[in-house]
Amino acid sequence: MKFKGYRRADGSIGIRNHILVIPTVSCVNRVALDIASKTGAVTFMHPYGCTFDAEENTTTEDTFIGHGRHQNVGAVLVVSLGCETASARRIADAISTTGKPVEMLIVQKEGGARSTRDTGIGIVERLKGEIPAEPNDEGDVSELIVALECGSSDAFSGLTANPAVGEAADILVGAGGTVVLSEITEMVGAERVLWRRGKTDKIKQDLMTLIKEYEIELSMTTQDDSGVFISPGNIEGGLTTIEEKSLGCIYKAGTQPIVQIVKYGERPTEKGVVIMDTPGFDIASVTGKVAGGAHMVLFTTGKGTPTGSCIAPVLKISSNNDTFKALREDIDLSAGDVLEGTKSLKQVGEEIVELVMDTANGQQAKAEYFNIQEFAIPNVSVVRKEVIHQKLAEQNDFRFQQ
């Protein structure tokens, strides 16, 4: 399966050709927004960029860098305030190693917000001439990284949309492509399944440790065992065990072996099923996978959500036809015919693969209607991590000792 895209200087291939404006701190969000609105460049709004937590600062910078280096981005304008903890210089330098044009503006040196905006508009207009005009380069499905996500789920998400995406994942991986599953919180309970799925012992062990960290975090924040045992509401809804609940979510990645585990925002180097360390919050999870090079996102939903990414198409797949009809302007495809018995999961899976290829060829996702989108990183405080690691040691977990 082939598509036409934009071959970048570093050899990667993009399916979009965006000029990205990165505000390095929330103080200059509005300047970036103004430049993007007036030029058609893309940007995102966020509350980060100035923090005393070293790990949060690094994650912030790395996530910006991941967006700038992304294959779907042809050129970048970094907009900085000048005194924030996130380093605009480090961000711009790390992006420019890909060989794409990168420019930087510092509001405190440009004479203010309006002057920066005016200069920024001029820079973006010039950058438009420096990126390829048409997608003339051939790409193969084996070069695609497709992120998997679920949000605003309902009782049927785990029965129609997620298994249909799982069928699509098996087809994409079978053709040499890569799918990225994340949201470790949803994996608590499915350890045995994931253990069997891990390609090497190292992957199996790393995944178990990762899941345990989230389990401790859940018990710290919720003050109950909701992450370990299913709730009375789940049981009333028909879920019998925690394994069943988790499988409904992780089945989006299909049935192939897990070949790599990557950190938040890290780019996979293996092809196949990859797991990324992200929280369950949709926006932070999508942001991490896009920072890690996902060309597009398959986002299953029960009730429907308009959320997107400014550089990667986020395709919505509803679990039922009622939501599809009600939110037609936000949802790209419905798996609802499976509920009515008129289509099989395999048929919907094939439709999803077609949608992936059409999107790679430039067909607009519903969520791409706007050039300014959401952006979030997870809570990565050093202090919190220390508490989790201490508890891990104290608890002496022996679930998988024989």
Added chain:
Amino acid sequence: MEKTAIQIKESDHVATATVELLPAETVIVSGIGNGRPLRVEEKIPRGHKIALRDIAAHEEIHKYGEVIGIATEAILAGHWVHVHNCRGAKGRRFDEIHARKQGE
């Protein structure tokens, strides 16, 4: 419209009812294929599971092609599969951990 229950994988022992199923009704098992009929033996609420074949006591119960739990008693085809006759492996492991900690 016919009542359907969704089977995810060929090897699954259960399908999930998309609407409430009542005894003596026929449900169309969809999802993996275009549907085969199954006789309902017991009332099954919407979103709950129906056994696709007889399941022996202590047998592993499969959904998504994976083990979701163990049958605590024999379950006949067409019957309801839930917390009264299916137990998760994870919960039991925690009991064991608790027992081992108590024994220390």
